Amino acid sequence: MKVEIRPEAYDPWVEIGAYQAALPAGSYGASAVFVGTMRDFNEGDDVESMLLEHYPGMTEQQLEELAQNSLKYHGLIDVMVLHRVGEVRPNDPIVVVAAWSAHRKAAFDACREMMENLKSVATFWKKEQLKEGVRWVEKNTAG
Amino acid sequence: MKVEIRPEAYDPWVEIGAYQAALPAGSYGASAVFVGTMRDFNEGDDVESMLLEHYPGMTEQQLEELAQNSLKYHGLIDVMVLHRVGEVRPNDPIVVVAAWSAHRKAAFDACREMMENLKSVATFWKKEQLKEGVRWVEKNTAG
Amino acid sequence: MRISVMYFASLREQMGRDSDQLDLEEGVTMAEIWQKVSDQCPQENLLCSRNKEYAQWDDTAVDGDEIAFFPPVTGG
Amino acid sequence: MRISVMYFASLREQMGRDSDQLDLEEGVTMAEIWQKVSDQCPQENLLCSRNKEYAQWDDTAVDGDEIAFFPPVTGG
Numbered sequence: 001m002k003v004e005i006r007p008e009a010y011d012p013w014v015e016i017g018a019y020q021a022a023l024p025a026g027s028y029g030a031s032a033v034f035v036g037t038m039r040d041f042n043e044g045d046d047v048e049s050m051l052l053e054h055y056p057g058m059t060e061q062q063l064e065e066l067a068q069n070s071l072k073y074h075g076l077i078d079v080m081v082l083h084r085v086g087e088v089r090p091n092d093p094i095v096v097v098a099a100w101s102a103h104r105k106a107a108f109d110a111c112r113e114m115m116e117n118l119k120s121v122a123t124f125w126k127k128e129q130l131k132e133g134v135r136w137v138e139k140n141t142a143g
Numbered sequence: 144m145k146v147e148i149r150p151e152a153y154d155p156w157v158e159i160g161a162y163q164a165a166l167p168a169g170s171y172g173a174s175a176v177f178v179g180t181m182r183d184f185n186e187g188d189d190v191e192s193m194l195l196e197h198y199p200g201m202t203e204q205q206l207e208e209l210a211q212n213s214l215k216y217h218g219l220i221d222v223m224v225l226h227r228v229g230e231v232r233p234n235d236p237i238v239v240v241a242a243w244s245a246h247r248k249a250a251f252d253a254c255r256e257m258m259e260n261l262k263s264v265a266t267f268w269k270k271e272q273l274k275e276g277v278r279w280v281e282k283n284t285a286g
Numbered sequence: 287m288r289i290s291v292m293y294f295a296s297l298r299e300q301m302g303r304d305s306d307q308l309d310l311e312e313g314v315t316m317a318e319i320w321q322k323v324s325d326q327c328p329q330e331n332l333l334c335s336r337n338k339e340y341a342q343w344d345d346t347a348v349d350g351d352e353i354a355f356f357p358p359v360t361g362g
Numbered sequence: 363m364r365i366s367v368m369y370f371a372s373l374r375e376q377m378g379r380d381s382d383q384l385d386l387e388e389g390v391t392m393a394e395i396w397q398k399v400s401d402q403c404p405q406e407n408l409l410c411s412r413n414k415e416y417a418q419w420d421d422t423a424v425d426g427d428e429i430a431f432f433p434p435v436t437g438g
Binding site for chain 3: 263265266
Binding site: 011012013014016017020025026027028029030031032033034035036037038039040041090091102103104105107108111112115141142143 | 174
């Protein structure tokens with residue numbers, strides 16, 4: 001299991017590929033992955049950059065817990081959750097959630113569920129830099 | 144849109160990363176991906192290799208159609224479907240299905256739906272090489 | 287009329303060949319074509335296609351058609 | 363008893379500071395702590411935690427607790 005909060009930009013596909021390469025070969029039949037990426041547009045406005053704040057300690061604990069719960073509940077082989085913090089630019093990946101399992105149902109269910117849990121509980125906050133000034137994002141898009 | 148049947152082994156994460164790099168930067172907020180990988184174990188038996196047969200022409204047409212339908216129905220930004228054929232070894236990726244959209248709901252829904260459609264309609268057949276001989280896979284695991 | 291008939295996967299192995307070329311009367315159904323090549327009625331777990339689209343057993347063939355018979359698909 | 367109180371995101375900006383250290387009587391609730399620091403009742407869209415776990419407004423604090431107040435989360 002890998003859970004990490006990352007203050008620097010990363011390539012999500014390289015991270016997933018590297019992590020998967022260390023899993024027992026031939027054990028997993030299904031990998032379901034979600035990557036959330038920063039768009040340059042939100043609620044009708046151009047967004048130039050974004051500041052991703054979190055509650056150090058609490059957030060890590062929440063991500064560990066949701067990953068661990070998903071691993072057990074869905075009988076997964078492995079799980080990865082990676083979330084960016086700090087200043088983020090359009091096209092930067094923000095979050096990666098990945099689930100590996102023997103068959104596809106568990107991986108699909110777990111990946112989506114972890115993502116919805118992360119969005120509803122994990123203590124991250126987004127502040128957008130627009131041309132006209134800054135604004136805090138007040139709520140997430142429905143899942 | 145990219146739809147391909149591939150007779151050689153590939154790295155799914157490299158394929159997805161390369162394809163995504165060509166999408167308009169800042170346009171997509173969500174990428175949902177499924178990768179099906181060959182296991183070394185199926186229905187209680189060790190599997191040494193697998194032969195993936197398909198109906199040339201018909202299969203490509205089916206994959207194009209299901210990708211195109213998903214793109215339109217879910218209002219996606221882009222879609223990728225890549226399927227291996229020929230002799231496959233344990234730990235080789237078999238299928239990649241990816242959906243890019245503005246928000247996560249469309250990407251999640253589309254990725255899973257394309258995968259279920261592919262498994263139920265696309266004209267591929269698997270023949271497993273066991274220690275004790277060969278056998279055709281008779282049906283897919285439920286999704 | 288002349289049609290080609292293809293077999294895939296375990297069915298190809300059972301038939302001992304991957305295709306046939308047949309001369310048949312116009313209006314023949316998929317079920318009748320299957321009986322012609324196998325001496326059997328269409329059983330469960332047998333699928334057919336006509337010109338690379340899934341077909342029903344009572345669909346009829348026309349000259350030049352590419353017909354195929356195969357077991358349930360197992361890709362992905 | 364002594365507790366620390368943290369503020370995050372837009373709430374930190376509204377408060378004009380990121381934390382307070384408070385001396386309060388034992389058994390004080392999260393709602394009372396919020397009233398103490400803000401002169402307001404807990405409104406909608408305000409969340410709180412106690413020792414890095416989500417808390418309810420009537421949960422009580424003990425000496426050494428780390429309390430936090432923050433707006434709805436928007437990660438992912």
